[in-house]
Amino acid sequence: MQPFSYYRAETANDVVSALSGGARILAGGTTLYDLMKLDVEHPERVVDISALDLTEIRMEGETLVLGALARMSDAVEHEILRTEFPALRESLWRAASQQLRNMATLGGNLLQRTRCSYFRHGAPYACNKRQPGSGCAAVEGLNRAHALFGGSDACIAIYPGDFATALMAFDAEIDLLGPSGTRRIPLASLHREPEDNPERETNLEPDEFITAIRVPRSNAARASTYHKIRDRESYAFALVSSAVGLDLDGDIVRDARIALGGVATRPWRAGDAERLLVGRPLTEATAREAGVAAFAGASTTQHNAFKTELGARAVADALMIAKTRI
Numbered sequence: 001m002q003p004f005s006y007y008r009a010e011t012a013n014d015v016v017s018a019l020s021g022g023a024r025i026l027a028g029g030t031t032l033y034d035l036m037k038l039d040v041e042h043p044e045r046v047v048d049i050s051a052l053d054l055t056e057i058r059m060e061g062e063t064l065v066l067g068a069l070a071r072m073s074d075a076v077e078h079e080i081l082r083t084e085f086p087a088l089r090e091s092l093w094r095a096a097s098q099q100l101r102n103m104a105t106l107g108g109n110l111l112q113r114t115r116c117s118y119f120r121h122g123a124p125y126a127c128n129k130r131q132p133g134s135g136c137a138a139v140e141g142l143n144r145a146h147a148l149f150g151g152s153d154a155c156i157a158i159y160p161g162d163f164a165t166a167l168m169a170f171d172a173e174i175d176l177l178g179p180s181g182t183r184r185i186p187l188a189s190l191h192r193e194p195e196d197n198p199e200r201e202t203n204l205e206p207d208e209f210i211t212a213i214r215v216p217r218s219n220a221a222r223a224s225t226y227h228k229i230r231d232r233e234s235y236a237f238a239l240v241s242s243a244v245g246l247d248l249d250g251d252i253v254r255d256a257r258i259a260l261g262g263v264a265t266r267p268w269r270a271g272d273a274e275r276l277l278v279g280r281p282l283t284e285a286t287a288r289e290a291g292v293a294a295f296a297g298a299s300t301t302q303h304n305a306f307k308t309e310l311g312a313r314a315v316a317d318a319l320m321i322a323k324t325r326i
C-alpha cells in the first residue's frame with residue numbers, strides 16, 4: 001500500500017474543501033482500504049467523514065430519509081425499513097457479513113466498485129477500468145459473473161451492490177453536497193454505463209459527496225422483497241437478484257416494480273416487465289412472463305448465458321413472494 005495522508009473532517013464544509021484539494025472520502029473503509037491494499041486505488045489524501053452527523057434514519061412526511069453515514073446494520077434493524085420497505089432491508093442483510101455491515105455505511109455501499117477479478121487482481125491482465133486503454137481481459141476470459149445489460153466493448157463488469165438495486169425499484173433520490181450547495185438527483189442517474197470510459201463510474205463531481213438517500217413511501221415498497229441468488233447462501237455477491245414490489249387492486253396489478261442486480265453494469269430497472277403486468281392478474285404464469293420479459297435483450301458472453309433463465313426464475317419467484325406481503 002502506498003503512503004497517504006489522513007484528515008478527519010469535522011464539518012461538511014471541511015469535506016468539500018478536502019475534496020476540492022483532491023482528497024478521497026473514507027467512510028467505513030471496507031471498500032476503499034480493501035482496494036488500496038490490492039494496489040487498485042492509490043489516493044494521496046483521504047478525508048475521513050465518519051464524525052459528521054449524517055447517521056439518522058427518519059420519515060420526512062411520506063419520504064424515508066437515510067443519512068449517508070448510517071451503518072448497514074443500523075438500517076437493517078430499523079423499524080421503518082422492517083415494516084414499510086422490506087426489500088431495502090433484505091438487500092442490506094443479505095449483503096456481506098455482520099462484521100462488515102457493522103462498519104459499512106449506506107453512502108459507501110452505493111459507491112462500492114466492481115468485483116471483476118481482473119480489475120481487483122491486476123497484472124498481467126488487461127483492464128480498462130483499472131488502466132484506461134489497456135483492454136478488457138474479461139471479454140474473452142472468465143466472464144461467468146459478468147453483465148448481460150449495459151456493457152460495452154471496453155467493459156462488461158457488473159455493478160455488485162444489493163442496496164442500490166433495491167433503491168432502483170422504488171424511485172430513490174440522492175442528496176449531494178458540493179461547493180455550490182446541495183443538489184438532488186435520481187438514484188438512476190448516479191451510476192454510469194461504461195461506454196468508452198469504464199473508469200468513470202458515477203455522475204458525481206470530484207468535489208461532491210452523498211449526504212442522504214430518499215425513498216418515497218408507496219404500497220409497492222411495503223409489499224416488496226429482495227430475492228438474491230448466489231453460489232452459496234451467505235457472504236457472497238449476487239449471481240442474479242431481483243428487487244420487486246407490488247400493488248394490487250383485488251387480483252389485478254395496479255403497480256409493479258422490478259429491478260435487477262448481478263446482471264448489469266449499473267443498477268437496472270426492468271420497465272418492460274413491469275408494464276407487462278399492470279392491468280393483469282398476478283399468477284404464476286404472468287409472473288413467469290414478466291421474468292422472461294425482464295431478460296429479453298440480454299447480451300450474453302461465453303460463460304454467463306445461464307443467468308438469463310436463472311434471472312427469469314428469480315424475478316418470477318420474487319413476484320410470488322411479494323404477492324404474499326400485500
Ligand SMILES: Cc1cc2nc3c(=O)[nH]c(=O)nc-3n(C[C@H](O)[C@H](O)[C@H](O)COP(=O)(O)OP(=O)(O)OC[C@H]3O[C@@H](n4cnc5c(N)ncnc54)[C@H](O)[C@@H]3O)c2cc1C
Pocket residue numbers: 024025026027028029030031032033034068094095096097100103104105106107108109110111112160161162163208209210211235236237238
Ligand atoms: C468481503 C466482502 C463482501 C461483501 N459482500 C457484499 C454483498 O454481498 N453485497 C453488497 O452489496 N456489498 C458487499 N460488500 C461491499 C460492502 O457492502 C461495501 O464495502 C460497503 O458498503 C462500503 O461502505 P463503506 O462505508 O465501508 O465505504 P468506504 O470503503 O469507506 O467507501 C467506498 C467508496 O465510496 C466512497 N464514499 C464513501 N462514502 C461516500 C459518500 N458519503 N459520498 C461520496 N463518496 C463516498 C469512498 O471514497 C470509496 O470510493 C462486501 C464487501 C466485502 C469486503
Ligand code: SF4
Pocket residue numbers: 114116117118119126127128129130135136137138139154155156157198
Ligand atoms: S470487465 Fe471491466 S473491470 Fe473487468 S477486466 Fe474488463 S474492463 Fe476491467
